[in-house]
Amino acid sequence: MNELITFQRVDKTYEMTSALKNINFTINEKEFVVILGPSGAGKSTLLNLLGGLDQPSTGDIWVQGINIAEFNENELADYRAKKVGFIFQFYNLLPTLNALDNVNLVHQVNNSSLNGENILQKVGLAEKMRQYPSELSGGEQQRVSIARAIAKNAPILLCDEPTGALDTQTGKQIMKLLKSLNRQGKTVIVVTHNEEFSVLANKVIRLKDGEIESIESNLHPSEAD
Numbered sequence: 001m002n003e004l005i006t007f008q009r010v011d012k013t014y015e016m017t018s019a020l021k022n023i024n025f026t027i028n029e030k031e032f033v034v035i036l037g038p039s040g041a042g043k044s045t046l047l048n049l050l051g052g053l054d055q056p057s058t059g060d061i062w063v064q065g066i067n068i069a070e071f072n073e074n075e076l077a078d079y080r081a082k083k084v085g086f087i088f089q090f091y092n093l094l095p096t097l098n099a100l101d102n103v104n105l106v107h108q109v110n111n112s113s114l115n116g117e118n119i120l121q122k123v124g125l126a127e128k129m130r131q132y133p134s135e136l137s138g139g140e141q142q143r144v145s146i147a148r149a150i151a152k153n154a155p156i157l158l159c160d161e162p163t164g165a166l167d168t169q170t171g172k173q174i175m176k177l178l179k180s181l182n183r184q185g186k187t188v189i190v191v192t193h194n195e196e197f198s199v200l201a202n203k204v205i206r207l208k209d210g211e212i213e214s215i216e217s218n219l220h221p222s223e224a225d
């Protein structure tokens, strides 16, 4: 297995708050990783560091052998554009653009991006490409945001509570879609409160009070069904 991401002695402090303390872990290529922990444990902070949205106070973050903790703003912007697709709890779609145009937005940041129509077909939205976010259900909006992340053609998908705003059944369908993307070769990292999703993961990282409580590997993750 090839190492894709390694955190080494990472700390993140916001003024008075120590959000992450001495974080060390490795994620291999093509793993499906679930990061669990209670509110305030540091999950979003960790995902923001991984996504190049923020920098650690100290420590190193190696991605494909390069230490992104040493990147300047331009290098971080390039990293965000090429290496990571983002999927958020509330979809982050532009309300004035239809589904297809929301997906095609990624052409502006990444010139190796993929054809939006094909991808919307793959996520089951062939019939709804011209509809606006307000005309789509929550699950459909999340599919558009996943299509946008896939269109970026980045190797890593970072998902922050991707099912948090969805009912249980729709949430399961979204996890199923993320699992199938993982089988097709994406490294998928999901932050969630939902213990149930841990069985889907190759690796489960538990955070508590800004520290790693445990890291478990699962040789036989279940499929989402």
Ligand SMILES: Nc1ncnc2c1ncn2[C@@H]1O[C@H](COP(=O)(O)OP(=O)(O)OP(=O)(O)O)[C@@H](O)[C@H]1O
Residues within 6 Å of the ligand: 014, 015, 017, 018, 019, 037, 038, 039, 040, 041, 042, 043, 044, 045, 046
């Ligand atoms: N920009 C910020 N400025 C100051 N403190 C922050 C900032 N972002 C996060 N924190 C603090 O860092 C700690 C970890 O927050 P974080 O959002 O990473 O937790 P979380 O596990 O994602 O929680 P939740 O599940 O509620 O989203 C919290 O104490 C939070 O208040």
